[in-house]
Amino acid sequence: MRCLFVFKSVEWMGVEYLSSALKKAGHITDLAFESGLEGTFYIKTKKSNHKSIFKKVAKFKPDLILFSCTTNIYPWVREVASGIKKRFNIPIIVGGIHPTIIPEKVIEDKNIDMVCVGEGEGAIVELVNKMESGRECYHTRNIWFKVGDKIIRNKVRPLISDLDSLPFPDKDLFYKYGCFTDRVYIMANRGCPYKCTYCFNHQFQKLYKGTNSCYLRTRSIGSVIKELKLYKKKYRTKSVHFYDDTFILNKTWVLDLCKRYKEEINLPFYCLVRANLVDEDIIRALKNAGCTCVGMGIESGNSEIRNKVLKRNMTNDQIIRASEIIKKYKIKLVTFNIFGFPDETPLQMLETMNINLKICPDSLFTYTFYPFYGTDLMVESLKKGYIDQEVIDRIVEGTGNYASESLLKHPHKNEAYNMKVILPLLNKLPRRMHGLFLKEWVFKKHSDSLLNVIKVLSIPFYSRWEAGQRFKEQLSMLRVHYLKNVS
Ligand code: B12
Numbered sequence: 001m002r003c004l005f006v007f008k009s010v011e012w013m014g015v016e017y018l019s020s021a022l023k024k025a026g027h028i029t030d031l032a033f034e035s036g037l038e039g040t041f042y043i044k045t046k047k048s049n050h051k052s053i054f055k056k057v058a059k060f061k062p063d064l065i066l067f068s069c070t071t072n073i074y075p076w077v078r079e080v081a082s083g084i085k086k087r088f089n090i091p092i093i094v095g096g097i098h099p100t101i102i103p104e105k106v107i108e109d110k111n112i113d114m115v116c117v118g119e120g121e122g123a124i125v126e127l128v129n130k131m132e133s134g135r136e137c138y139h140t141r142n143i144w145f146k147v148g149d150k151i152i153r154n155k156v157r158p159l160i161s162d163l164d165s166l167p168f169p170d171k172d173l174f175y176k177y178g179c180f181t182d183r184v185y186i187m188a189n190r191g192c193p194y195k196c197t198y199c200f201n202h203q204f205q206k207l208y209k210g211t212n213s214c215y216l217r218t219r220s221i222g223s224v225i226k227e228l229k230l231y232k233k234k235y236r237t238k239s240v241h242f243y244d245d246t247f248i249l250n251k252t253w254v255l256d257l258c259k260r261y262k263e264e265i266n267l268p269f270y271c272l273v274r275a276n277l278v279d280e281d282i283i284r285a286l287k288n289a290g291c292t293c294v295g296m297g298i299e300s301g302n303s304e305i306r307n308k309v310l311k312r313n314m315t316n317d318q319i320i321r322a323s324e325i326i327k328k329y330k331i332k333l334v335t336f337n338i339f340g341f342p343d344e345t346p347l348q349m350l351e352t353m354n355i356n357l358k359i360c361p362d363s364l365f366t367y368t369f370y371p372f373y374g375t376d377l378m379v380e381s382l383k384k385g386y387i388d389q390e391v392i393d394r395i396v397e398g399t400g401n402y403a404s405e406s407l408l409k410h411p412h413k414n415e416a417y418n419m420k421v422i423l424p425l426l427n428k429l430p431r432r433m434h435g436l437f438l439k440e441w442v443f444k445k446h447s448d449s450l451l452n453v454i455k456v457l458s459i460p461f462y463s464r465w466e467a468g469q470r471f472k473e474q475l476s477m478l479r480v481h482y483l484k485n486v487s
């Protein structure tokens with residue numbers, strides 16, 4: 001069967017995995033892609049009329065249209081799905097994190113015929129096989145169907161236990177659109193054992209409870225190395241970005257991977273670490289293998305907020321110790337920070353500023369808290385009156401994001417936004433200037449234009465490596481868009 005994925009802004013591994021699973025089962029896949037700056041830089045570009053997508057649909061003549069959907073691109077998915085339905089009579093399926101969390105709402109959209117809940121490879125192959133052979137498909141696990149006024153809800157199948165059994169992601173789909181250049185994204189694991197209250201992982205753990213699934217799955221080192229060797233040859237890869245939620249969770253595995261990576265891949269790489277798991281053996285091994293930069297979530301510098309509200313389970317000492325080890329081995333450190341949690345006071349927010357200024361990361365990312373639907377912290381925010389049904393409806397619709405102003409009715413929203421804006425710049429200013437901002441400045445109301453100027457001034461201080469890569473990728477997408485006429 002002919003399956004057309006529709007996506008925008010950035011390369012997406014979820015789509016690549018589904019495409020290769022479908023190809024392995026003998027189906028034909030392609031991608032209709034709309035470039036833009038929102039997926040990586042939160043910059044709204046001119047509203048698109050999606051013409052290139054409709055043109056691609058007309059040319060490819062798919063039997064099925066497939067959207068992958070995070071919360072923040074849901075408005076775009078709905079708009080494009082509606083445009084497609086107006087012009088073509090082709091079934092549309094939407095999968096990914098947003099429909100997984102709120103299938104009831106997503107399937108209500110009149111242009112969406114099916115949604116996929118949870119992991120998609122097994123489900124999509126079964127569905128497409130059945131559709132192709134004209135067999136009844138309403139009993140396909142993970143898939144919800146809309147038949148007239150009726151919704152058919154199927155349970156989820158167990159998670160894929162052997163990740164090595166999956167074909168490597170079909171990166172060609174995005175490569176031809178210039179979505180990546182010499183840096184590749186890879187995932188060596190799936191799942192995360194922690195239950196941080198603002199993250200989707202505890203929702204997935206609940207979804208799969210009782211299905212006899214192991215939530216945390218790790219690929220064999222041989223499989224990861226084989227995938228990277230392929231990219232090195234095919235895309236002339238110069239750096240690698242491991243996007244695993246908790247890359248260093250299994251110490252023996254990381255140490256073994258580092259050894260073989262050095263011998264067989266030997267490219268600079270980036271990965272995510274968790275402060276409570278960092279030790280000298282791991283960081284030394286990462287360094288020896290070529291790791292040039294690690295990302296580490298601090299989220300809040302106040303241990304009460306971090307451990308009671310966010311359930312991060314890590315102490316300030318662990319964060320400080322981890323950053324000392326990372327610096328000792330001269331690996332660049334990027335931290336992630338969020339301001340404006342429920343009940344967070346300005347003084348607690350200041351602790352996030354202070355811990356960063358103390359450990360001096362090479363760069364840092366700052367966000368305002370966005371209560372993703374169904375997370376424990378969204379529920380808590382509702383209970384405590386920080387959000388109401390109207391805000392929940394906006395989240396369901398995919399409004400806002402964690403780079404914009406908070407959706408919460410937070411008494412210290414202003415301070416949270418000031419701190420989010422100023423911290424990346426402050427981290428690079430001389431220590432003697434910190435006092436200027438840490439006292440009155442963060443507590444005052446500033447004009448949007450001043451805050452926007454600071455945001456622009458801070459751009460060079462966000463992770464330079466990451467910003468540089470993304471900039472290169474955006475340029476490459478534009479070049480392909482305007483010069484190559486890919487179809
Ligand atoms: C890597 C990553 C990125 C990379 C993507 C790079 C790449 N080349 O893939 C980048 C940096 C670009 C990115 C950007 C964003 N990300 Co991100 N990202 C991730 C991360 C860490 C891994 C995603 C991944 O590849 N997973 C592995 C694949 C196999 O899983 P998957 O995508 O979920 O797909 C499976 C199923 O969902 C399902 N499925 C998915 N789509 C479809 C479609 C159909 C038709 C079917 C049948 C099934 C199906 O089947 C797939 C295979 O099993 C996740 C966290 C996570 N662990 O998943 C966050 C995550 C998805 N990102 C998130 C967010 C918020 C964003 C941004 C909005 C942030 C931003 N602006 O920078 C953007 C959104 C961009 C966009 N266009 O949507 C959130 C989404 C939360 C939410 N409720 O929406 C997550 C869950 C992180 C989190 N902890 O909150 N991200």
Ligand code: SF4
Nearest residue numbers: 192194196199201245
């Ligand atoms: S450690 Fe990271 S990925 Fe895991 S649950 Fe917490 S925030 Fe989510």
